[in-house]
Amino acid sequence: MSNFLRALRAVLWSFIGLGGRRADADRRTEQVGVLPLMGVALAVVLLLIAGLLALAHFAAGT
Known part of the structure; x- marks a missing residue:
């Protein structure tokens, strides 16, 4: 499995x-190491926030 x-x-x-x-x-x-874990965690959090913002935008109908 890749890193x-x-x-x-x-x-x-x-x-x-x-x-x-x-x-x-x-x-x-x-x-894995700490720095790659932190980078992946940051990317996952940013994707989660972007997804929630897109869902809110879609639900508001604007």
């Missing part, structure tokens, strides 16, 4: 709170 997919998987699992045991989370962080 990007590992980081994405770790970030998504941490967002929904189903990360499993602490040892598993530590192992995933060590495999």
Whole structure:
């Protein structure tokens, strides 16, 4: 599995709170590294915000 997919998987699992045991989370962080995790997390948050803004814009009908 590529480094990007590992980081994405770790970030998504941490967002929904189903990360499993602490040892598993530590192992995933060590495999990927902190900086790639932070970058992927930032991108996911920005996509989430953009999606919510688009949904609000669509729901408002403007």
